[in-house]
Amino acid sequence: MTAWSRGYVADSPYTASYHPAQVPAHLALAAAMNGVAWRPRERMTVADIGCGRGYVIAALAGANPGWTCLGIDYNPAHVSELSDFADAAGLDNLGVMEADLAALSDAEIDSLPPLDVAMLHGVWTWVSDAVREGIVRLLQRRLKPGGIVYIAYNALPGFGADAALQRVIRLGASMQVKGDSTERAQAALPLVRALHEASAVNLPKTPMLQHILREGEGINAAYLAHEMMTAHWRPVFFADMVEALAPARLDYVGSATLAENLPDMLLEPAQRAIWDDMPEGVARETIKDLFLQRPFRRDVFIRGARRIDRQEALDPIILAQVAHRPEGLPFLPTPRGKAELPKAATDPIMAALAQGPQRLGTLRALPERTLTPEEVLVMLDGTSTAMPIWRPAPDEATLRKARRFNAGAAAFHAAGGVGEERIAMASPLMGAGVPCTPLELTLASQPDIAEAPDAAVLLDRIRPGLEGEEREQAAGIIAHTIRERMPFWRRLGVA
Ligand SMILES: C[S@@+](CC[C@H](N)C(=O)[O-])C[C@H]1O[C@@H](n2cnc3c(N)ncnc32)[C@H](O)[C@@H]1O
Structure with a gap:
């Protein structure tokens, strides 16, 4: 741990x-499903608190x-990388702030713009009481009436079963003298495996332990370190x-994991x-958490819930x-x-969606109202x-801005189109990101992609120097990706 890190x-x-x-576009769905009036607007202020490397807020x-x-x-390190990313992607509307949430004074908080949306993904359960208190003060002083909050965290009783696993990882890591937290978390894994194989009865085979056992040496140790190695x-x-x-x-609105609202x-x-x-409210959610395997909650709150008819809220979406269509559909996850x-x-x-975007009101009426x-x-x-x-007809400046972001993000986060990261390309129609692979982002952001250039030409541009079978295979993957994804890129204003 570094000296300033508060654990x-x-x-x-x-x-x-x-x-x-x-x-925000997704939070609007959670609100509508729960009969609460909220939708994104063309002008608003959105904060990602504990934004990490900031891909979401940048997109x-x-x-x-x-x-x-x-x-x-x-x-x-996160903040300076995000500033460089913002420059590379031409983001003049992204402010990047280095701040310890536990140490922000009221005056510093009050100098921030009033917030329409506050998002906290994976922060609350990993930080000290002092940091939590800073988060609440920030929301209390800066969230507008009608402002919406997304807060995702490890929830009890679902995650309680991992308490022993966390201790073992911290114990294993503490016995390593060398390396940063990521390396020390990785070094703790043989102890986890040994305990599991020796039937440690109080180390239950939770989804997290199964993930660790399954991934082996290939595990994303940076994720594991941040997930399991914090003192708090x-x-x-x-x-x-x-x-x-x-x-x-x-006020509690509902879950951003939409199925949990049913x-x-x-x-x-x-x-x-x-x-x-x-x-309704706390009692029902507490009961739900007893019945469901729900180790991670994605809660949506609002400052002042205005109730509306659900159908009225859902139909215009x-x-x-x-x-x-994924294999095996139709199903509800x-x-x-x-x-x-x-x-x-x-x-x-x-069939209707294949023709173009549709109102939910139209879709639900199609199959003789069986759904x-x-x-x-x-x-x-x-x-x-x-x-x-929620922005079906973006203006030219909005289209240009999204394309500029995608080119910058490809250069910054997807060099050569390789990697497994879960990133996204900005869609001006969605006002959000379309999840994608680094290769998809690199291809979609080529300035001439709409003219469907030859896969071999694109390959030489993205990853020059490949030869023989490797080159043939890579060109095949590029051609397949473009064939599969291009209709969607066009439809979402990306290409
Ligand atoms: C698990 S990461 C989640 C990052 C990001 N929200 C995401 O999901 O990619 C938690 C983040 O909280 C930040 N953080 C922890 N303590 C903090 C504090 N006292 N003040 C501000 N940020 C803090 C960390 O630096 C880290 O980037």
Whole structure:
């Protein structure tokens, strides 16, 4: 740990990745499903608090020139990288702030612009009480009435089972004298494996332990270090989160994991009966957390919930197809597994989307109303087959800005088009990112991509010097990627 880090891992950088569930266009879906009025506007201020390397907030700035975007983090390595990324991607609407949330004075907080949206992905359960208090003060003083908050964190009781695993990783790492946190987390893994093989009864085979055992040496150790090596890691119950946020005067909206807003899909009849008897809010969520394997919650709160009719909120949402129909669709992805849907209900929906973006109100009416609008949304968004667009006709400046971002992001984060990172390209129609691979970003951002240049020409440009079979294979992958993705890039204003 570095001297200034307050127990958080700061000697090795976090991964740079895009999380589609935290962006305003997606939060609008969670709000609509729960009958709360909220939608993005052309002009608003959006902050990513504890933004890490800042890919999400940068993509939002690139997709929405009218927004003032702000990335806050205390790790100078993250902050300086994000500043360079903002320059490379031409983001004059992204402010990058180096700040320790525990140490921000009220005057410093008050100098920030009032916030329409505050996003906190993977921060709360990893930081000390002092940092949590700083977060709440920031929300209390800067979130506008009507402002929306996304906060994603390790939740109890779901994540409680990993308490022993976290201790073992910290123990194993503490016995390594050399290396940064990432290297020491990696060095702790043989101890984890040895304990598991020797049937350590109090080291349960949780999804996290299964992930560690499955990935072996190939594990993303930077992620593991940030996830498990901080001194203050403490998962929390939903009720405690609500209490902690009370000074910011927030109302709970629902889950940004959309399927979790469908109790019919989540709960067995006996569970549902208990849930039905509970008052809305904290009690119902606490009960849900007892029934579901939910180690990570993605909560949406709002400062002042204005209730509206659900159907009225859902019907105007416009969805655009962003990927081919995944194998095995139709199904609803739920925390209890895949819920089968009748093909007769989903085929007309997919056929309509193939023609172009559609209103949810139109889609739900198609299969003779066998699916609720909430189910249509979860089926399409939950499988990343279609995503919301809230700016169907962007102006030329908005299109240019997104393309500039994509070219800058490709150069900065996707050199040569190689890598497995979960990044995204900015779509001016979605006002958000389309999740993609580094290769897809590199290809989509080629200035002449719409003219479908030859794959071999593109390969020589992106990765010169490949020869023989390797060259042939790489050109094949490029041709296939363009064939598959180009219709969506065109439709989303990317190419
Ligand atoms: C697990 S990372 C998540 C980063 C980012 N939200 C993401 O999902 O990619 C947590 C982030 O919180 C930041 N952080 C930790 N303590 C902080 C503090 N006291 N003040 C500001 N940022 C802090 C870390 O530097 C790190 O970037």
